[in-house]
Amino acid sequence: MNTKRILLYYKYITIADPQAIMAWQKELCLQLNLTGRIIIATEGINGTVCGSPEQTAAYVTAMCGHELFGDIDWKDSIVNGAHEYFPKLQIKVKKEITNLGLDTDIYTAEKGAEHLTPAQWHEAVAHADPEKTIIFDNRNAFEARVGAFEGAVIPDVEYFRDFPAYVDKNIDLFKDKEVLMYCTGGVRCERASAYLIAKGVAKRVKQLNGGIHRYAEQFPDGFFRGKNYVFDGRITVPVTNDVLGTCDVCGVVCDDYTNCLNAKCNKHFIGCPECIDRLQNMCSDTCDQLVREGKVKKRPLRQRVDPTISE
Secondary structure (H helix, E strand, O other), rough: OOOOEEEEEEEEEEOOOOOHHHHHHHHEEEEEOEEEEEEEEEEEEEEEEEHHHHHHHHHHHHOOOOOOOOOOOOOEEEEEEOOOOOEEEEEEEEEOOOOOOOOOOOHHHOOOOEEEHHHHHHHHHHOOOOOEEEEEEEOHHHOOOOOOEEOOOOOOOHHHHHHHHHHOOOOHHOOEEEEEEOOOOHHHHHHHHHHHHHHOOOEEEEEEEOOHHHHHHHHOOOOEEHHHHHHHOOOOOOOOOOEEEEEEEEOEOOEEEEEEEEEOOOEEEEEOHHHHOOOOOOOOOHHHHHHHHHOOOOOOOOOOOOOOOOO
């Protein structure tokens, strides 16, 4: 089987010339025939790249040889190479490596929460007092629909940039509490925790080092239930057999995400096999009718990647 390796990584480090790093990354990734998504800012780098085990190993070697990127925590998954996990390579320079919408000079990773190893996190969750502790899901609400830590507070936010407004609106939720914060791989908690700490209301704020990815590696049958949402062709990666979601069309228990083939709609929704088949990969009867009548364009159907073929 043709296998591929997906690398997930980030590092908060001052980058004086992001454009130069972007140019180097483009040259390096094209040379190694890697696909993926890399964001570079003056505050650091955040990337996911995909290629053969040999290509990704060469990428890690090159990154480790650079003066800025020598001690990155590399997270990886081995996957079936017959599928297209990233259709192309995207490398961009932005203001932030995650779109929190806050001043990167004020709310920095250095001012963020204490990091807990997966083992420390496991113990903290096991002994958490609901009256004194909040397990806080620092992801978008749609990610938590298919997988989350038991008893977690899941904020109703559509985008990560909505987090500061959520905290401001629900500030009493955190008052005098110990907050255990987690996300997919850790990058979003770094500065989000700094914002919460700056509010001065929580007793303590701690974050899961390496996020759900690292925790699931060490505790596959721990306190996280369901699937881990990822931002590549797999969409989700099973952690346990628990099914937390429901079909957005009929309400039956289901946790398979897809995108509506009505190009104008393109809604990201959970659909059971029966509804997907009946509506021809559309999210509703309305979208199905619009496409059938030729009133809107239909997106090409992309083959769904089997998320079970991974480590």
